[in-house]
Amino acid sequence: MTEAADLLAPQEGKRERAKAANREAILEAAKKVFAQLGYETATVRDIIRGTELASGTFYNYFRSKEEVFEALADDGARRFRPILRAARDQAADFEDYIRRALIAYFMFLRAENQAEGRPVSERRPHVHADTPQAIAVYNEVREGIEDAIARGVAPNVDADYLASACIGMAQELGAAMLERTPPDVEGASAFAAAFVLGGVAGLPRKS
Amino acid sequence: MTEAADLLAPQEGKRERAKAANREAILEAAKKVFAQLGYETATVRDIIRGTELASGTFYNYFRSKEEVFEALADDGARRFRPILRAARDQAADFEDYIRRALIAYFMFLRAENQAEGRPVSERRPHVHADTPQAIAVYNEVREGIEDAIARGVAPNVDADYLASACIGMAQELGAAMLERTPPDVEGASAFAAAFVLGGVAGLPRKS
Amino acid sequence: MTEAADLLAPQEGKRERAKAANREAILEAAKKVFAQLGYETATVRDIIRGTELASGTFYNYFRSKEEVFEALADDGARRFRPILRAARDQAADFEDYIRRALIAYFMFLRAENQAEGRPVSERRPHVHADTPQAIAVYNEVREGIEDAIARGVAPNVDADYLASACIGMAQELGAAMLERTPPDVEGASAFAAAFVLGGVAGLPRKS
Amino acid sequence: MTEAADLLAPQEGKRERAKAANREAILEAAKKVFAQLGYETATVRDIIRGTELASGTFYNYFRSKEEVFEALADDGARRFRPILRAARDQAADFEDYIRRALIAYFMFLRAENQAEGRPVSERRPHVHADTPQAIAVYNEVREGIEDAIARGVAPNVDADYLASACIGMAQELGAAMLERTPPDVEGASAFAAAFVLGGVAGLPRKS
């Protein structure tokens, strides 16, 4: 506000830096907590317990658990969208697009989960990842597929069903991939692409 | 309650029958409650509220919410397994098996969910069905597929990946199906079968 | 429910008795707490701290602080109304009615507050009693006065103003009375009656 | 910090003026907030939100919510006392004094509350105004009455009771007046004066 002060004071911004760091700390903690406990089970207290902050401080940054969740989802979407977009732009044809998209997806998945995942043996067996990023990516991919069909670059099949099928497959395959050490993005991508392309080929065209 | 039985049955077994009836009532209520509220959101109180029993009585039958959940899952599995088994036994070949299994799966899904579903618009978008039965069936199907590959009736591909892919696809497709009114088991089954069979055909054989 | 058992079991009802006792304990504690701290300042925890019950137990009896408050107010009203009614029915004329009503009011006040009042030296100086009973009685009295004017037994003056004036006077006078030891109901009643009757006599009649 | 500047200081006083302005801003905001929310419900945050200052700044001027409240009360008293004093000095006799004092009181009340009042329908029915000024005036008036009796210009009645009666009446009548639009100071004053004078006339003299 006072410019004179600004000139003298490069140390101004310490507060801003702390603020950003705290926000990041909360998001980081929330990411872990959501991954380990799931959205419903996770509590705001679990999240702040994962930081060095006090309970009230959480509310200086987010108004609720829901809001952190959305911030995280936005973040995931923001980072994944351009990747998927690039895949689409560079793709020669539908087959190429599928291949690129799947590689992008599995790479993203590995990147996001390299930190630490849910303990291998779940309490709730095999209920799907409801982490914010997963959901964001989920939606992104679904749109991509529906869009491809709408634009006619993909065969004219039931778009909703196809998107669901691909998404479900990729999601579950992703989980399987992540359980291998190291997660073989290559193998999973190749498998998924072949499966989808073969699958689409076998599908009945819509009237 | 069942008068005929009462007539035949001096009073012996009255307790047993009451016990069984109570247990059944709890399971029935739990099924509805899980379907409507989801596992996490549902409370033990929600469940007993769905019966005519007192809260404490719940604990004479189950030690916790988790335990009812598992009982329900076991129940689902117990009822689905023979159906799947029959599909396998009657199947002429792999293609036929897949078709039958998928039809069985989607029919089971519809049957389980026809009662009353979660309000259409979820709070958390597209987090998977976490009803006990779905999970049970999930595992059943996975075993079926892995078994088929192991027995050589299915092409020699990565079993884990294939099972995951099929399961994920079927699960998500099932969700999409249930959102159509009425749920078209036929369409979904046909779609899924074509997709899987095409997909398998496109898959690289393992060395 | 089982009548036979009922016959055998005079000890049945232990639970009911405990329940009633607890309810009473909460009301009793709430009465003290509201009197000492005021409605706003008082917390549910303050109330249960005044009993031997656990925090959650409060909610088996009342849904909120507001609800205890109302129960207390209802209670006060229920006990005061017949007294006031009797005063009215037995009164020979308006003067007699006022006298009786005021005596009834001050007696009720003494009875309610004989237990223990707010510490003489308040933190918030002289903000009026917002105890449930006081409010209940307040409303009762106001209605009595307005009714008397409406029925023509009282001089035709501004009813709203008169009720307010009487109420305010009685309230404050009551507080003053309670600070004398022992509270002289007689003196206060006589003073108040004379004041009101003289006051009414001096009032301008409405057109 | 700049003491030197202060000593030399053409610009001297800038700080003081800012300080005074801030203090005033807080008091002004507090007045509104207390009037709208009531003392208990109002929070320090509500108050500073009504200024352009930062939360911490509040504590450079007042140590707590309680302290602002008292400052406001002092302020009210400081402004009302001379008015009441003037009424006394100009009064020809006791009757005149009462009349003038009540007019002064109701005018002051209207002036203080003309800005914006609490929403008409209170949550808690008819708990008295707990604004600081009202309390200050309350005390001022009480002293005035007790003083008058002590000085013998008023009839020799129970001073404590008379003060209480008048105060209570005026307070409640004031509330009733404020609920009329526009608040008729004239009518209320006339009513109150007639009531009090008549009332006093009817009172038993002390031995």
Place this chain on the structure above:
DNA sequence: CATGAATGAGCATTCATTCAT
């Protein structure tokens, strides 16, 4: 065995107050 009141840990959230900047 059924009952349902009691329990108390736990949760989300608010708020007065402090203190580094």
Place this chain on the structure above:
DNA sequence: CATGAATGAATGCTCATTCAT
């Protein structure tokens, strides 16, 4: 002095679970 982020105690309330009846 002003600032506003951090703090953590306190609050209302829920809920799984226990246990006397």
